[in-house]
Amino acid sequence: MPQFLNDYLKNIKEKWSSLSKSQKIMFVVSSSIILLSVIVAIYITTRPHYVTIFSGLDPKEAAEIQNILSDQKIDSKAANGGTTILVRDKDVDRAKMAAAQAGYPKNSSITFEDALKLSSSMTATETDKRRTFIKLKESEIQQALKQMSDYIEDAVVNLSIPEDYTFALKSEAEKPTASVKLTLKKSLSSDQIEGIQRFVAASVEGLLPENVVIIDNKGNYLSDNSSDTTEGLSSKQLQLKIATKNEIEKKIKELLGSYVSSPEDVKVSVNLDMNFDMQKISETKYSPVLEDSGIVVSKKTTKEEAQSTNSSSSGVPGTDTNPTQNAPQYPITSQGGQSTYTKTDETVNYQNNEKKIETIKAPGTINYDKSSIAVVLYRYVTYTQEDFEKSEQAKNMSWAQFKLQNQNNKRSFLTDQKEVETIINLIKSATGIQNVTVEGYEIPTFVDKPQRQIPVDYIYVALAFLLLMVFAASVLIKASRSKSKTVELAGVGPLEISEGKPTAEEILHEAEKRKEPEVEEINVEEFGVSQYEKQIDKLLKEKPEIVAQLLRNWLNEDWE
Template sequence: MNESILQYWNRAKQFWASYTKTQKMTLLATVLLLAVSIPWLIYYFSKTEYALAFTDLQPNDAAGITKYLDSSKIPYILSPDGKEISVPRSQVADVKINVVSQGLNKNGSIGYESLKDSPFGSTDNEWGVKKLSMVQGELQQMLNSFEPVAGSKVMITMPEKSVFVTPGKEAEQSSAAVVLQIKPGYELDQQKIDTMYSLVSKSIKNLPVDNITISEQNGELLPYSKSNGAATASTLAASQFQIKKQLEQDIQKNVSRILGGILGPGKVIPMVTASINFDKKHSTRQTYSPVIDQKGIERSVQEIQKSYSSDGGTTGGTPGTGQTDVPNYPGASSSGKSTSEEVQNIINYEVNQLNEEIDSNPFVINDLTISVGVEPPEKTNSASLTPDTTDAIKQLLANVISSTLANNGKTYTDEDLLKKVTVFNHAFAGPANTDVPNPTNWYLLGGIGLAALALAGAGGFFLSRRRRSAEEENDLPASSAIEYPTVDLESVTNDNQVRKQLETLAKKKPEEFVNLLRTWLVDE
């Protein structure tokens, strides 16, 4: 046994001594790299990869989820602030489903699911408090379902019920206060805020929108867009600014698309500035017009005829004494037979009556200017953008302005429209080198690099060894090529020794063994 070990040790020493110093250094470096990189790669690819499963957790929710994970023997990582929990990536979906099915993630609120834990024998006051708490919890869960909302707190004040009925007294109204915790980087638009007001108002009996207050965690009030039927000043200003911004962006996109298709992509940079009037106007107008031939339709006709006839008689009063007679007043006399007739026609005509209530447009574009930066076809030669092309661009932009300002009630000449257009001819500056390398797992790249370096070193080592062997073979004299090895048969005492020598020669020097066989065949 010791002789075998010694034999292998001698062979190893001979093997090591056969290499140069450079080859020895390369071999040692390769072995060292493999010894370091292979265990590290095995560790990296076999370790558990965690993925974020829950974020923005309330303390009671985090406690319930971690308790479930411990009981299920699922490994997890809890963030230092206790608001985030990570689980193995392969189990994220299963954990989320199980947590939701068990009602563990309630965002710090308890809704109607607490009814199953409600004991019997509660008093009316206790039940009223629990019911109000459950309603508040349901509202919190509903508000937390909005994407920008990380959490919420709802406080509802309900009017107390009275056993007495007071005739003519209006029912007392409820009120609600809501505090929202907005996620970092998110912002609630006015439409979502109005939706929250409506949801809270419809969820509570006798709760008008005016009795609801919603604010965010920093104390900033989030007002309803139509308080008492009129938009608040801040909401109105934000809405008007958004309309102006959207109009400018739409025109800018259209100009960029049109000119970009003509001059080429990246050759045009437009800038649009609009002036908008948001004054509202309401007017009422009544118009009457005939139906046919400047006449209306006869709706009703009324004809009245009156006739009188008399055969004569006295006129005046009873004669007086003469002293009381009025001078020049006719006295009693006989006038004979008399007749009279009166005809009256009343015709009601129906005419067209048009009642118009006109509300002006929500806004009117008072003015619009467009400035365009154009890169010439040859960047270093601004003259390559011909004046004809520049004039065509200006005319195209003037047409855009004309169609946009068509409803503001003003008339513009071509010269006025061209004054609102600016075309700047200049080569564009190259984009700044702001490329930020993507976050990469440098450990993985380092391990792969070490493994590649080790493989390259091993390949170089064996390649140099083959080259060295080839050089040694080339250095042999030409006569050695025809010298064939022989086996000393005379010094061999038995067949076993001959067989062992032949096996050794075949294993160590197969080419010489073949040449030996050829020699024997030729001799025979």
């Protein structure tokens, strides 16, 4: 072992030996407290911190979300009876995105216990309590509709209750309304839809059935509250037009999402012209018959027979006729000067082939020539304070001035005409609408230099650690200031030693630490032999151990 290490360990042993029993106990306790504090601080600062991302879920839905997070290798925990999901604070964004891509949460609900807890909070205002009540009512209606499991797979209920409805005159107050979206397993009859309307209306005070709107998950309008046929038809036409516009906008956003950061950065405005007139087109086509095919309209057959006596035995008596193509001809025969002939004439009229076509155009067709589309693409350009401070512009202006100068600066990034034409052709091919306009702008965003913030947990740990250090220091100081008494040692002077029965080692150790100026030698002639003897005699009687130790030290020094 190296010499310096031996000296260091020897020094530690000497210091440890110099401590009293109480000081040793205090040192061990203080060291243990400090070590335990460090271990606790390391555990608190390094342990995973979980935060809530979804609450008030159905246990089945919570299990499905946990499976999705597990597939994405995101650590998660369930709490509150399987209705709440927690993930690590660093995985919050990833977890929400993964759940959203899978369509979760389908709908959030709140239990009566949650509502009671929120309402009884000291910080809850009347507005918060009112919103909690509405949320609870929505959850109750949703759960009731889901119990129709043969027809309804899922239900979402939104209530709009005016804030001043309770305090205003009912004739003048704005009426509450409700919207219900159903995911259906089977089609509902009109009686069932009306029953749902009345059930929802009866669940909310002041809500009328005609103010309850019901649609399915495909956007089909299920509740028809209009008694006027024309008004109902107009409402359906408007809904069809809105649904068609939304479908076109969605298609364009998905198509052009790759040109910018996401489909949400594509803004689409569709001016849709639709024809809601019902058209019935009748068409009749005629075609000639082929030879003897077809339907016989009329048929005429004429037959003639004659006999005569004539020396001439040839020829055809009578006038010439224009027989039909199929009329048979018979030669005239003569027998001994007597001649006979027979003529058959047949006329057949056929009906021409006739084809009738009736075309009914359903209302709601798009007039592509009269419709138009305008598309604006937004591309975000990020400026960071760190990059700005490294640029030449930082010499002429501050970061705040740079942001103020460029925050409203929108520049077009579609400067290539070929790129614009490519985008327009894509939209035309996807929608069939030929009148298309496209613009693209860059939107500046600014990222300030991150300010280092100490987490609250770290502050608490630091305070606790500081308090423990202060406590340990106070214990050590108190131990070092333990009661002591003064002992006069000849040739050294007064020594401070701990209270109790001192040992020779303690007295000698204290004497060695004292760096008093050298004691002048006793002048026997000045003080006299009797005085010197008295001092030695007193020391021998009171502290014989010290005298013995001093003699051993002197002998060792002389021997060396």
